[in-house]
Amino acid sequence: MKPTSKYETIRQILQDMKLPTYRYLQIAEAIFKQRIGEFERMTMLPKALRDELIRAIGYQVSSVTPVLEKTSSQVSKVLFAIAGDERVEAVQLSYQRGWKSYCISTQCGCGFGCQFCATGTIGLKRNLTADEITDQLMYFHLNGHALDSVSFMGMGEALANPHIFDALTILTDKHLFGLGHRRITVSTIGILPGIERLMMDFPQVNLTFSLHSPFDNQRSELMPINNRFPLHDVMKVLDQHIRQTKRKVYIAYILLRGVNDSTEHAEAVAALLRGRGFGEHLYHVNLIPYNSTDVTPQNYSQSDQSRVKTFVRILKSREINFTVRTQFGTDINAACGQLYGTN
Template identity: 60%
Template sequence: METKYDRLKAFVAENGWPRYRFNQILHAVFKERIGEFDRMTTLPLPLRHQLRKRFGKSVLHLTPVFRKQSGQADKVLFELPDSNKIETVRLIYRAGWQSYCISSQCGCGFGCRFCATGRIGLKRNLSADEITDQILYFHLQSHPIDSISLMGMGEALANPQIFTALKVLTDPRLFNLSPRRITVSTIGLVPQIERLSREFPQVNLTFSLHSPFDEQRSALMPINRKYPLDEVLDALDAHIQRHRRKVYIAYIVLPGVNDTPEHAEKLVSLLRGRGPWDYLYHVNLIRYNPASGAPKAYQRPREEELATLCRRLRRAGVKVTIRQSFGVDIEAACGQLYGRYYIRGEPEEHKAPAKGR
């Protein structure tokens, strides 16, 4: 599918400019971190005027309207051209690594019971440009782009534009990211898992499990009725066997709901004994994060509850990690995005920086 970079290239050619002018635009954006056409001084003034008239002031088309920071998390609310809103989170690790959690849809239509974003419903898919512009914004603000996870608003694999976005993010002329620094998270859409495995085998894959029991998982995550666990795990097995790539299992811990000894035992039986490559499954235990609009019945687990579940899995030979949690106090953590804005409206005391340099 066509992106803004395709349109820029075609526009330069159609208006009689030599091909290297397009390369100069890319150099300005991706090497010099210049987003505004008027500031691309290597371009002739008439071309700059033409670009501004056709594409607007900046190569970036998302408008940052609100920004909130807390410790190691930095959350930005963007307005889309049709006035819908999405959120993106920058995570700053102590070693200096900067990772980005980006959205693929405005809202989400899958209705997972514990997720604030899911209670909004799906407004629409994002375009490939809207997906990659979330990263472009931080790039133009001079932040390093070390890794990206498609774990923000929406189910990434439900949006076909995600495959075009992955091409842009990994294009050597553009963002030039290694596929191994990109993670796509899914609730278990089997045909799309198979497509991702074919087209982007080196991209990291995370499966959101959250219960090892089909009946309970269907209650928590209605998608399980369409794609039950056996079908999803068969698709993940095929991916592992074909590419020898690790698959991550995301498991939000809901105390008293999915952290019992029976859950641990069933999770072990699901992942162990799947063949010679079952060691490539890695469980990430995630703290449940209360959020605006999410059910009050679920509570954040205590550290000892997390540690107990982790210990049970590890003793049974399952590779497991307790994921670091950033940004809970500003509702920037897993399952919290957009709930506060949608239900109450965000206060306006923190205005986001302008969209281009």
């Protein structure tokens, strides 16, 4: 069976060379404790092993190559080159209390065509491998940054890529990244088989569902996936997720001026989340400002503050838990919906 990641390849090499298993831990420690990014520099290993690792994996431990980095206040966006001469982006957010969070990509492009998202205009080029997903984080790690939390909210739909589950296994492996499950967030537009598998395999990983309209017809226009996995069906599975995991489910809602920010929309969002029985209090709405790009339709714009306040007032009056998100990185196209994978 073909190895699903470089870490499995390393195990296979050690087995084929009849080397002791402690060599695997030495390699893991070199990468994740000593921050060594080239096999040649792992001088604690026998030369024959280093040569074989280079032959099988390459000189660099990482499968992604940084091409360009843009920074603004509290945000850094890195453009990576990946196999096939393609590009993907990852974002680092630095919060004032010292916490560092990362937004990484799972696909090169995206095939779901959500109307307000720059990534969706590219179409799907391909799924990223488990290594390409996790190596975006490794780049920051090898450069001395703490990995406090990570969200799969970069380019692509995480749960449409089957390699996401291998990536989660790598990120939570105590010998590798060693991230706690609750420090990881997977965002989805509502891919039901993926939500169900996540619930079974990684119940403590945070789940965010992109709603963006409580009305089926409009949601189908904005997000064609709604025709395949209708809102009603997704909500039933999210209820099940809450019952089974006892964890919050986050509802992402991008406010688009004159499109989905009316009092009727706010009332309908509240009605959707109320009366769901056990755990309804565990739904938490994140209201997100819209970020325009050169490639998304010009008829979308940010809601004005009076509309946002009215929306908030209605959610509050219906006892819906919510947060109004502040956006970082809009000036370098690093905010929600802006990732496009170009220089």
